[in-house]
Amino acid sequence: VTVDTLEEALSDTASSIGFTRRAGATRQVHASIGHLLAAHPSSLPIHAPASIGAEPAALQPAAPVITALVFGREESGLTEAELRLCRHAS
Numbered sequence: 001v002t003v004d005t006l007e008e009a010l011s012d013t014a015s016s017i018g019f020t021r022r023a024g025a026t027r028q029v030h031a032s033i034g035h036l037l038a039a040h041p042s043s044l045p046i047h048a049p050a051s052i053g054a055e056p057a058a059l060q061p062a063a064p065v066i067t068a069l070v071f072g073r074e075e076s077g078l079t080e081a082e083l084r085l086c087r088h089a090s
Helices: 006-012 033-039 078-087
Strands: 015-019 065-073
Touching: 006 065, 006 078, 015 078
Parallel strands: 015 065
Antiparallel strands: none
């Protein structure tokens, strides 16, 4: 499916994470997806495993959901308007 705007692309998502190379005074920097999820567990709506040693199969979606990973342009990152459309920014 091809759409004309980021807003249209995100319209059916439960969550979205915008990745940009641009720094910002209010933007949190996460070293990895793991760090992002530790700080904001709801950014990817899944159940955590029952224990540390649980098999990956123990991770089951809470419900059918779509989470968008939005990547900015290599030379300039995402614009402020694009980042505002994302639920989380990193």
